[in-house]
Amino acid sequence: MADLVKICQKSDVSEDEPLAVNPADFPALAVYQVDGDYFVTDNLCTHGNALLTDGYQEEGVIECPFHGGAFNIKTGEPTAFPCQVPVKTYNVVVKGDDILIEKAINDS
Numbered sequence: 001m002a003d004l005v006k007i008c009q010k011s012d013v014s015e016d017e018p019l020a021v022n023p024a025d026f027p028a029l030a031v032y033q034v035d036g037d038y039f040v041t042d043n044l045c046t047h048g049n050a051l052l053t054d055g056y057q058e059e060g061v062i063e064c065p066f067h068g069g070a071f072n073i074k075t076g077e078p079t080a081f082p083c084q085v086p087v088k089t090y091n092v093v094v095k096g097d098d099i100l101i102e103k104a105i106n107d108s
C-alpha cells in the first residue's frame with residue numbers, strides 16, 4: 001500500500017469553502033468538501049496563474065477567480081471555458097478526523 005501523507009483535518013474544510021494546503025513534495029493543493037465527502041486537486045488553475053481556493057465552490061464545481069473557467073472537483077475535468085486541460089486530482093483517504101493523500105511515487 002502506498003504511503004499516506006496527512007494534509008489537514010476534516011474540521012479544517014467546510015462545504016463550499018476550499019482549503020489551500022502546501023504539503024512537502026507536492027505542488028500547492030486544494031482540499032474540498034462536497035456532500036460530506038472530501039476531494040483534493042492541484043490548487044493552480046491549468047489556464048493561468050490563479051489559485052482555485054481563491055475562487056468559488058458551488059455544487060461540486062470550483063470556479064477559478066480569473067476568467068470564469070471552472071472544474072469538476074471530483075474528476076478534475078474542465079466545465080467552463082477557457083479551462084480546457086483537466087486539473088490533477090488525488091486519491092483521498094479519511095482516517096478519523098485526518099485527511100490523507102497517497103505519497104507521490106514516480107508521479108508525473
Ligand code: FES
Pocket residue numbers: 045046047048049050064065066067068069070082083
Ligand atoms: S487562470 Fe483560471 S480560468 Fe484563467
